[in-house]
Amino acid sequence: SPTSKRSYSITLLPGDGIGPEVTTVAKNVLDFTGSLEGIKFNFREMLLGGAALDETGVPLPDETLSVAKQSDAILLGAIGGYKWDKNEKRLKPETGLLQLREGLKVYANLRPAIVFPQLMDASTLKREIVDGVDLVVVRELTGGIYFGKPRGFSTDENGEESGFNTEIYTTHQIDCITRFAFEIAQKRRGKLCSVDKANVLEASMLWRRRVLAIAEEYPDVELSHMYVDNASMQLVRYPKQFDTIVTNNIFGDILSDEAAMITGSIGMLPSASLADLGPGIFEPIHGSAPDIAGQDKANPFATVLSAAMLLKYGLGEEKAAERIDYAVLDTLNRGFRTADIYSAGTKLVGCKQIGEEIMGLFGSAV
Amino acid sequence: SPTSKRSYSITLLPGDGIGPEVTTVAKNVLDFTGSLEGIKFNFREMLLGGAALDETGVPLPDETLSVAKQSDAILLGAIGGYKWDKNEKRLKPETGLLQLREGLKVYANLRPAIVFPQLMDASTLKREIVDGVDLVVVRELTGGIYFGKPRGFSTDENGEESGFNTEIYTTHQIDCITRFAFEIAQKRRGKLCSVDKANVLEASMLWRRRVLAIAEEYPDVELSHMYVDNASMQLVRYPKQFDTIVTNNIFGDILSDEAAMITGSIGMLPSASLADLGPGIFEPIHGSAPDIAGQDKANPFATVLSAAMLLKYGLGEEKAAERIDYAVLDTLNRGFRTADIYSAGTKLVGCKQIGEEIMGLFGSAV
Numbered sequence: 001s002p003t004s005k006r007s008y009s010i011t012l013l014p015g016d017g018i019g020p021e022v023t024t025v026a027k028n029v030l031d032f033t034g035s036l037e038g039i040k041f042n043f044r045e046m047l048l049g050g051a052a053l054d055e056t057g058v059p060l061p062d063e064t065l066s067v068a069k070q071s072d073a074i075l076l077g078a079i080g081g082y083k084w085d086k087n088e089k090r091l092k093p094e095t096g097l098l099q100l101r102e103g104l105k106v107y108a109n110l111r112p113a114i115v116f117p118q119l120m121d122a123s124t125l126k127r128e129i130v131d132g133v134d135l136v137v138v139r140e141l142t143g144g145i146y147f148g149k150p151r152g153f154s155t156d157e158n159g160e161e162s163g164f165n166t167e168i169y170t171t172h173q174i175d176c177i178t179r180f181a182f183e184i185a186q187k188r189r190g191k192l193c194s195v196d197k198a199n200v201l202e203a204s205m206l207w208r209r210r211v212l213a214i215a216e217e218y219p220d221v222e223l224s225h226m227y228v229d230n231a232s233m234q235l236v237r238y239p240k241q242f243d244t245i246v247t248n249n250i251f252g253d254i255l256s257d258e259a260a261m262i263t264g265s266i267g268m269l270p271s272a273s274l275a276d277l278g279p280g281i282f283e284p285i286h287g288s289a290p291d292i293a294g295q296d297k298a299n300p301f302a303t304v305l306s307a308a309m310l311l312k313y314g315l316g317e318e319k320a321a322e323r324i325d326y327a328v329l330d331t332l333n334r335g336f337r338t339a340d341i342y343s344a345g346t347k348l349v350g351c352k353q354i355g356e357e358i359m360g361l362f363g364s365a366v
Numbered sequence: 367s368p369t370s371k372r373s374y375s376i377t378l379l380p381g382d383g384i385g386p387e388v389t390t391v392a393k394n395v396l397d398f399t400g401s402l403e404g405i406k407f408n409f410r411e412m413l414l415g416g417a418a419l420d421e422t423g424v425p426l427p428d429e430t431l432s433v434a435k436q437s438d439a440i441l442l443g444a445i446g447g448y449k450w451d452k453n454e455k456r457l458k459p460e461t462g463l464l465q466l467r468e469g470l471k472v473y474a475n476l477r478p479a480i481v482f483p484q485l486m487d488a489s490t491l492k493r494e495i496v497d498g499v500d501l502v503v504v505r506e507l508t509g510g511i512y513f514g515k516p517r518g519f520s521t522d523e524n525g526e527e528s529g530f531n532t533e534i535y536t537t538h539q540i541d542c543i544t545r546f547a548f549e550i551a552q553k554r555r556g557k558l559c560s561v562d563k564a565n566v567l568e569a570s571m572l573w574r575r576r577v578l579a580i581a582e583e584y585p586d587v588e589l590s591h592m593y594v595d596n597a598s599m600q601l602v603r604y605p606k607q608f609d610t611i612v613t614n615n616i617f618g619d620i621l622s623d624e625a626a627m628i629t630g631s632i633g634m635l636p637s638a639s640l641a642d643l644g645p646g647i648f649e650p651i652h653g654s655a656p657d658i659a660g661q662d663k664a665n666p667f668a669t670v671l672s673a674a675m676l677l678k679y680g681l682g683e684e685k686a687a688e689r690i691d692y693a694v695l696d697t698l699n700r701g702f703r704t705a706d707i708y709s710a711g712t713k714l715v716g717c718k719q720i721g722e723e724i725m726g727l728f729g730s731a732v
């Protein structure tokens with residue numbers, strides 16, 4: 001009977017561009033997995049980003065935030081597009097996403113960068129450099145220069161205009177994200193690299209000081225420090241040196257995208273944004289790709305894998321998560337590819353068919 | 367007679383680690399080139415960085431700054447080392463370098479990232495991706511979060527500590543670096559990409575607005591904009607798409623190092639830091655490599671090429687600069703390599719011998 005099932009409410013935020021296509025696939029995959037694992041999902045679709053701007057005039061409607069807050073997890077597609085690029089800040093799709101992160105206090109952003117052996121040749125880096133790369137960037141997501149105040153514009157007595165932002169971290173913020181990262185590193189290969197610019201920035205000096213202090217609680221994790229400019233080089237030089245990277249909001253934005261591109265598997269990479277209490281946000285790291293939206297060309301793998309992270313990190317449903325991870329690998333092994341990851345000898349299919357291939361596996365292979 | 371010669375005063379700042387070795391080679395190469403071109407150099411060696419800290423207790427002695435200001439150009443080796451890593455900010459080698467940049471108002475930092483065909487295989491990227499990469503990062507060097515105020519530490523009523531910095535740009539600062547970058551792009555392949563984070567940061571919104579305004583003065587240059595996270599991906603995905611990149615101080619720090627590593631020629635890359643009036647600073651982009659200091663293992667090519675930039679951009683001595691560029695290429699062609707760029711079939715030699723090989727060419731080949 002339905003009441004014997006475990007039941008979760010999921011907020012769906014398809015967003016813009018290819019967002020709706022890829023979240024539809026991921027939703028179907030979740031439902032299918034649920035039917036096999038005795039899990040019921042109650043989806044509620046809400047507006048965010050450009051889609052919300054067009055409908056309601058704001059990028060994060062109050063109703064979206066309150067529904068999201070009351071749900072067990074949030075599955076997000078992608079936001080943004082040329083159409084809204086010139087909007088003032090308050091009316092940018094991105095602002096809606098930032099308000100959502102802040103509203104849900106999801107301070108810990110987990111961005112795995114792994115190489116799918118089936119797609120290794122898609123990397124621009126040499127095979128021996130990328131083969132076996134398996135790292136995760138833990139990015140602080142609700143602090144730093146993204147949210148620091150004061151921020152804005154000012155004009156001095158001579159009519160000279162300035163634009164300014166504040167990079168700021170408190171001890172508490174650093175301690176939280178650092179502990180989170182140490183816990184992740186402990187469950188992985190036991191190596192944590194903290195990235196900062198402590199040779200120049202006071203915010204980074206405090207960062208480094210606190211990371212060193214928290215490290216005493218985790219003697220089993222090997223800690224190192226790297227300046228951000230060096231980290232951006234080291235990711236290119238020898239990415240396999242990294243296990244877990246922890247860094248601030250803006251450095252994490254830059255380095256996690258660089259790491260993702262290095263794997264060559266950028267259309268494949270999911271992310272999780274987690275709070276201490278309350279629901280997390282799960283989304284692909286790729287963007288809204290407005291140029292191919294609505295053409296059934298989008299790659300839904302990253303969103304499907306985000307749904308797997310939702311099951312694992314958001315709901316603690318590890319078994320269901322593994323089903324999805326397994327089905328994705330098997331779909332790749334059977335040669336199914338969207339255009340962005342297509343190579344000679346594989347089968348080029350659309351977004352929807354990838355979803356069907358993933359689900360087609362469940363009954364038999366698992 | 368000596369008075370018929372053109373004569374320049376050069377401040378030498380060897381700095382720390384391998385700095386002294388590589389600047390000695392570059393100084394000798396300058397002297398030798400000068401003797402062929404009828405140029406006389408008056409070198410004056412001054413203290414900077416850790417070397418200055420150990421001697422005088424500060425990382426930039428007043429005398430160094432005033433001698434530098436009165437000279438025609440500054441040739442710098444490298445600064446920093448483990449020894450001073452834990453110093454408080456005021457007493458870090460890096461602080462000396464930042465004070466020097468600020469004192470000389472060298473707001474325009476030019477960082478070419480080119481692939482030397484002889485070293486292409488040293489790149490971790492595939493040959494077809496790096497072959498032909500020839501880009502330059504124009505980094506704003508005396509503003510932004512490196513110098514913005516307020517900055518520091520504070521403690522709130524609950525004893526919670528914060529570290530903070532200010533990212534700030536004025537219209538004037540942006541206009542200067544943007545014009546500088548457009549002029550560079552005009553002399554290159556006519557393409558300028560401005561990198562910012564205008565979807566989040568007010569400082570970047572003003573940046574983008576001003577770049578668009580200044581663009582009207584340069585209708586012959588093709589302008590594009592990229593968010594910094596995307597730029598860090600695009601450098602890995604397809605570096606040949608870039609000609610000239612212009613960006614702020616911190617993004618330039620990160621992206622120029624990434625671009626350098628992508629070429630595989632990191633031990634080869636020079637840089638120039640220029641002011642509107644007064645002398646520029648010319649230095650290799652690599653660091654002080656304390657682990658190999660004093661062992662005649664350092665690669666002096668980047669510093670020698672920085673000396674060539676000094677001649678070209680600092681003194682307008684284009685012919686002498688070309689002599690050096692040519693001699694460097696020929697030394698590579700003849701197979702001479704330091705350990706960092708050695709590969710099977712080439713000749714492994716020390717820092718000094720590279721200098722001798724470069725100079726050995728002048729009489730005959732040029």
Ligand SMILES: CC(C)[C@H](C(=O)O)[C@@H](O)C(=O)O
Pocket residue numbers: 094097098253565566595
């Ligand atoms: C869209 C943008 C605001 C966002 C960010 O900068 O955080 C994106 O780049 C990301 O990394 O999720």
Ligand SMILES: CC(C)[C@H](C(=O)O)[C@@H](O)C(=O)O
Pocket residue numbers: 199200229460463464619
């Ligand atoms: C040493 C450091 C202060 C410096 C910087 O961050 O500017 C260096 O990384 C550089 O790029 O020249």
